Amino acid sequence: MNPGVPVALLQLRRNPRRLLIAVAGLVMSSFGILCQMGFEDSLFRSATRLFTELDADLVVISPQYQFMVLPAQFSERRLQQALGATGVNAVASLRLGVAPFKNPITGINRTAYIVGAPRTGRVFIDPDWQAQLRRLSRPDAVLFDARSRPEFGPVGQLHRRGPVVTEIAREEVQVAGLFEMGASFSADGTVIVSDEGFLRIFPHRHPGLIDVGLITLEAGHDAATVLDDVRRQVPDDVLVLTHAEFNAREQAYWRSTTPAGFIFNTIFIVSLLVGVVSAYQILYSDVMAHLSQYATLKAIGYPDRYFRRLTFEKAWLLSSMAFPVGFLLAEAVYVGATRLTLVPLVMTPGRVVGVYVITLAAASAAGLVAIRRLRRLDPTDLL
């Protein structure tokens, strides 16, 4: 169709100032969307990082459970009842809480997330985490997340040099091992203790009450069938979910109950609008400035699809000029934010492709609106 003349590129280059503004707008758009997606993904991933490591097919929680920092207790007997369901292999209980952890160097307390786990039985998928549980033989032994925020002190380095003794909720504890998880938006640092250790830190907690129950199935059993059976076995004062449902519920809390979801959605929409408006501005101006030329081309036989293709070419060129810059800026923010917050922001190939497609779609949508005027263009207006 194109007789060898790069019309789209030449027309865009014709007005460098307008081109620069449009590209800058699309840079901001792709940058904003990449950052929004990065932070949102980081938030949701970090919010469920601990739970995705749990070795469980089904999860039992209280209906009052809100999210990891605001759980609700239920009787450990419910897990014993679940053991009666066909296909259930084993159960394990988790106790969750927050307590002040004393920086062993400065002596300053900072709130840490405390996970009480049984020393025996499978709890974690990660074999290293699971192996570390054996170190919790003493009630004052704790495992410390070496990727916690630095405000907790250089616990990891100190531990590699020798025993580290500090306090949690004014109870003396000794770091018996390290694991690597990373800070999240709801926990700056995490400590794993044994059931006994947890009750030592939280003496007011009833020993028969737990926060999360883990159920693993025997091989060869269908999770949905066992789930139904477990639900029949236990009273309805607890919720029985698949592991995936549990993670989704945790993410849904952040997405819908906290302002985070609204803020992320707003950033996304605003970024998208910036892209659409910037692209529309140049594409519409371009159409209006070339009406008589385009009418001439229509008169001599150019079909409407040529102008659509021309506009899409321009949208593609604009996106291709803008996206790499937006990507590099966002990558810099990812690296900087990860260093600053220790919450990893990861630029995945899928996100890069996805945001490029979104940028292209935004520019193309702007182009489609811009060329509506062309469809109504009558070449007889030239005469």
Next chain:
Amino acid sequence: MSPTPAIAVRSLSHTYRSTQADRAVLRSVDLRVEPGQLVALTGASGSGKTTLLTICGALRSPQEGEVHVLGTSLFGLGEEQRRGLRGEIGFIFQGHHLIDALTAGQNVVMSLLGRVPPGDATRRAARALDLLGLADRIDDLPDQLSGGEKQRVAVARALVRTPRLVLADEPSASLDDTSTAAVVDAIRTFVDHGEAAALIATHDARVVARADRILHLHAGVLSEGAVPTSSNSPLFPSAGRLP
């Protein structure tokens, strides 16, 4: 057997309808333009010249009568067929309407949409511009060209596809004598050396002087006009090929 006429119009009437009052612009027009003819269409503003051109150019649908252009009846033609027919016609408008981001050569190449390979298109465009005295301006952008040069590029754009019919609407408006001569010479030469016909709506005596036939439209009625004596104007030394 006589060749197919470029334009054959019989009893063509056309009325612009409005809520205020209908206005008949063409009244039972009969017109026949043969290949090899350059026909000047004169008439006052509003006499129906442009309407007749747009109907013959398949840009506007005829309402009443018979219209055959290059052997095709324009009645009942779909948009795709009309677009295809327009591809056989060379249009020259009063304004040049060149794409400002493209060079003179590229503007001419644009006329060869999907017709020839890009390499051939470039060679043909260069030849067309050369014939119009613009060989050295092929790489210039429109805003580097004078008004006359731009119109000559527009003529090259119309003729480079070797159309069988050229329709021009006031092609010499606001051009100086030199540019007018170049434009009309090019159309005249094109018609003389090919199988094409040309119908030119004009007020310009310099254009009329080069025509084989002169038609006059008055209040929608078409009549054959007299050949002006200015056809022997020194501006147009080749004029004189009159019936």
